[in-house]
Structure formats: C-alpha cells, structure tokens
Amino acid sequence: MRVLMVTREHPPYSWAGMSMVCQALEKFLPENGVELTIIAPSAKVAGADDYIKSGVKTIYAPIFGNSFLTKIPSFSYFASRLVAGMQKDYDVIYSHATPLFCKLERPLVVHFHGTRLGEYSACLQAKKYAEACCNLAYVFFDRNLLQKADGVIVLTEAMRQQIAALNVPGRNTVVIPNGVNTDFFCPIETERNFEREKEKRILYVGRLDARKGLETLIRAVSQVQNKVNAKLIIAGGGREATRLMNLAAKLGVPVDFKGKVPHSNLPRLYNEADIFVLPSLYEGFPLVLLEAIACGTPTISSTACPDVGVPQFAPANSDELAELLLTTLTCPERLTTLSQRCLDISRQYRWQEIVAHITRFLREV
Numbered sequence: 285m286r287v288l289m290v291t292r293e294h295p296p297y298s299w300a301g302m303s304m305v306c307q308a309l310e311k312f313l314p315e316n317g318v319e320l321t322i323i324a325p326s327a328k329v330a331g332a333d334d335y336i337k338s339g340v341k342t343i344y345a346p347i348f349g350n351s352f353l354t355k356i357p358s359f360s361y362f363a364s365r366l367v368a369g370m371q372k373d374y375d376v377i378y379s380h381a382t383p384l385f386c387k388l389e390r391p392l393v394v395h396f397h398g399t400r401l402g403e404y405s406a407c408l409q410a411k412k413y414a415e416a417c418c419n420l421a422y423v424f425f426d427r428n429l430l431q432k433a434d435g436v437i438v439l440t441e442a443m444r445q446q447i448a449a450l451n452v453p454g455r456n457t458v459v460i461p462n463g464v465n466t467d468f469f470c471p472i473e474t475e476r477n478f479e480r481e482k483e484k485r486i487l488y489v490g491r492l493d494a495r496k497g498l499e500t501l502i503r504a505v506s507q508v509q510n511k512v513n514a515k516l517i518i519a520g521g522g523r524e525a526t527r528l529m530n531l532a533a534k535l536g537v538p539v540d541f542k543g544k545v546p547h548s549n550l551p552r553l554y555n556e557a558d559i560f561v562l563p564s565l566y567e568g569f570p571l572v573l574l575e576a577i578a579c580g581t582p583t584i585s586s587t588a589c590p591d592v593g594v595p596q597f598a599p600a601n602s603d604e605l606a607e608l609l610l611t612t613l614t615c616p617e618r619l620t621t622l623s624q625r626c627l628d629i630s631r632q633y634r635w636q637e638i639v640a641h642i643t644r645f646l647r648e649v
Contacts, residue, residue, distance in 0.1 A: 285317065285376065285647060286374045287321070287374060288321050288373075288376070288377050289306070289309065289321070289323070289378040290322075290363050290378070290379045290382045290384070291306045291323070291324055292325050292363075293306065293325070294306050294307075294322065295307055301397065302380055302381070304571055305380075305571070308635045311338075312635055313643060314339055315636075316640055319339075321341045321343065322342045322343070323342075323366050323367070324343070324344055325346075326344035326345065326346065326347065343366060345359060346358065346359070346362050347362075356382075360383045360384065360425075361385065364383075364384045367384055368387070376391050378395065379394050379395065379429065383428045383429055385428075388432055391434040393436070393437065394429045394435070396426070396429075396439070396568075397568045397569075398443075398566075398568040400425070400426050402442075402443065403415075403419040403495070405566060406565040407419055409599070426447075426450060430455055433455055434456065435458070437645065438457060438458075438459055439461055439462060444457055444459060460638065461569045461590065462569040463635035464571065464577075464633050465635055466578050468551060469550070469630075472579075478558060478623075483515055484515070484613045485515055485559075486501075486514055486516045487559070487560045487576075488516070488560070488563070489519045489545070489553070489575075490520045490572050491522045492520050492523070492528060495565045495566050496565070497565050497586060497588075497599060497600060498518065500602045501516070501561055501605065503535065504603075505537050505539075505609070507606035509537060509538075511610060511614070515540065516538065517542065518540070521543050554576050555579050555580075557576075558581075560572075560581045560583045560584075562584075562586065564588045564589055566588050567588055567590070573589060573590075573592065574592075574633050577630045581626065582619050583622070584597065584605075593625065
C-alpha cells in the first residue's frame with residue numbers, strides 16, 4: 285500500500301506533539317508494509333530539502349508564521365498543489381488535520397489531533413476571548429476536511445463528539461489513541477524511592493499556555509506547601525511564562541522554571557519526579573501523559589485529559605487538585621502503587637500496536 289501523508293508539523297521544523305506522532309508513524313508504518321511519502325513543512329523554498337531516509341521520502345512545502353492563523357492556510361495551499369500532482373501514484377492520502385483544497389482522486393483519511401471546537405471551549409474557560417474567536421472562525425477548516433474524508437481518526441470519544449457536532453454525516457470514524465516509545469521512556473532505576481521525609485518533586489512538562497491550567501497547579505501547590513515538603517518543576521516555554529513566574533512569587537511557591545528541555549533529557553526528568561501533574565483545560569491525547577506513565581512516574585491529570593486509569597480532578601479546581609496532591613504525596617505506599625499502575629497502563633499504548641491499528645484502518649478505507 286502506497287500512502288501519501290500530509291502533516292503541517294514534522295521534525296525538524298517542529299517538535300510539538302503532532303510532530304512526534306508523525307515521527308513514530310514514519311518509523312512504524314513501513315514495518316507494516318506501507319510505502320510512505322511525507323509532505324512536511326519548511327520555512328525554506330519548497331523542494332529545497334527533499335530527501336529519502338530509511339525508504340521514506342519527505343517533500344517539503346512552505347509554511348508561514350508562528351500561529352495557526354497563518355500556518356494552516358499557507359501550508360495547506362502549497363501542500364494541496366503537491367497532492368494534486370502526486371496523488372495518482374498513491375493508494376491513500378493521509379492528512380494530519382491539514383485541509384486540502386484540491387480535487388481528490390484517491391481516498392482521504394483525516395487524523396485529528398485536536399479540534400477547533402475543543403480549542404474554542406478551552407479558550408473561553410481560560411478567558412482568552414480573542415483566541416476563542418480565532419479558533420471558532422477556523423472551524424470551517426475542520427468541516428472542510430470532514431466533507432472530503434473517506435475515513436476519520438480521532439484520539440478520544442470526546443473528540444468524536446466534537447467532530448459529530450459539525451454535522452457532516454456519513455464519515456467512517458474510529459478512535460485510535462496516541463502511543464509512546466516504551467524503549468525510550470522507561471524507568472531508569474529498578475525501584476523508586478518515595479520515602480516520606482525527602483523533598484517531593486511535582487513535575488509539569490508542556491507549553492506554558494493558559495489552556496494548560498498551570499495557574500490551577502501553582503495555586504494547588506501553594507495550598508499544600510505547609511503540609512508537605514514539595515517543589516514544583518515546570519519544563520516548557522510559552523507566552524505565559526512571565527505571568528506564571530509572577531504568580532508563583534506572589535503566592536510564595538518554590539518553582540523551578542526549566543524552560544524548554546531537550547527531548548533526549550525528558551526520560552530522566554520524568555524519572556526524577558515524585559509525581560507528574562497535567563492540569564489542562566483541553567487536550568487531545570497528550571504525549572506527555574503517556575511519557576510520564578511509561579517512566580513509572582505517579583501521574584494525575586484533569587478530567588479534560590483522556591481517562592487512561594490514573595487519578596483525575598476537575599479542570600480549574602485548585603482545591604480538588606490540592607487534596608489529591610496531599611493524599612498522594614504524604615503516602616509512600618500510595619505513590620508506589622500508582623507508579624506500578626502507570627507502568628501497567630503504558631503497555632497498552634506501545635507505538636507498535638497503535639500504528640498497526642492505524643495501518644489496518646488505512647487498508648480498510
């Protein structure tokens with residue numbers, strides 16, 4: 285089967301979540317008998333960096349700006365021109381949330397990593413009204429994809445409902461979650477030390493964005509810091525950094541803002557943490573959640589994240605999060621049990637099995 289995959293995020297242009305998913309697909313789709321070609325973004329002239337690696341050909345198309353407002357339409361325009369001229373040589377067009385404006389002569393499978401409706405709702409919760417309006421205006425791109433799609437992949441049942449709300453009937457939709465490389469993200473030590481007296485390290489990894497709920501996390505830590513010896517570690521960059529630093533200083537919360545951490549350093553960061561917290565207001569299927577549990581790091585998340593079997597709390601509810609942190613961090617036995625549960629859960633999300641599922645769906649379409 286010959287597949288032409290289109291993605292607006294791909295290393296080295298971007299190392300975001302969608303990029304890492306596409307990197308896993310680039311590795312494992314060929315192992316499932318797929319002859320893969322990728323159309324990916326580049327800030328340079330189209331075709332300047334085209335190359336073949338491990339049998340997978342990557343063709344670059346221009347992309348402009350740093351916001352989805354410019355990235356989506358610019359990359360979609362140039363990618364569509366490439367697809368129009370190349371599609372006859374492929375069995376399936378496989379788009380990662382990239383609208384295609386050309387006439388399609390081959391089946392189209394669309395892989396949603398999030399939805400504009402979901403982002404819109406999260407922006408409203410975060411009181412980012414201008415961003416909410418921008419996301420709402422771009423809902424028509426999601427609808428454009430659905431109208432052309434022969435098959436749709438979503439990450440969660442919640443995303444399936446968001447897609448259904450666009451009222452585009454008759455699409456074959458399947459839920460396939462993201463995966464994790466359990467050879468790379470894994471425990472470093474045979475046993476973790478959760479002894480009661482030592483300083484507990486509370487970890488967050490991801491963008492510093494209002495929709496990630498970091499204000500909730502900082503406020504929750506401020507409520508427990510007099511009852512448990514804890515330090516908050518925040519790894520990631522973003523426009524909310526200064527505001528979050530000021531909030532932490534105002535509340536007297538000890539926070540180590542590490543900035544962006546190289547991907548190669550993440551396994552050790554997860555392994556050094558006593559608990560990983562993902563307090564998001566909206567998520568698709570966050571890779572950091574899977575990375576943390578694969579390292580055996582005790583993990584908790586908001587209910588805006590998919591329910592993978594770890595303790596959860598209501599989004600934006602710092603009181604509920606504080607109570608969950610307190611009851612977990614003060615009990616070494618609970619931390620040990622949760623660590624083992626996370627390892628057991630992670631085995632369900634190995635990329636090999638996830639990509640095999642995706643391959644079967646591509647063949648069905």
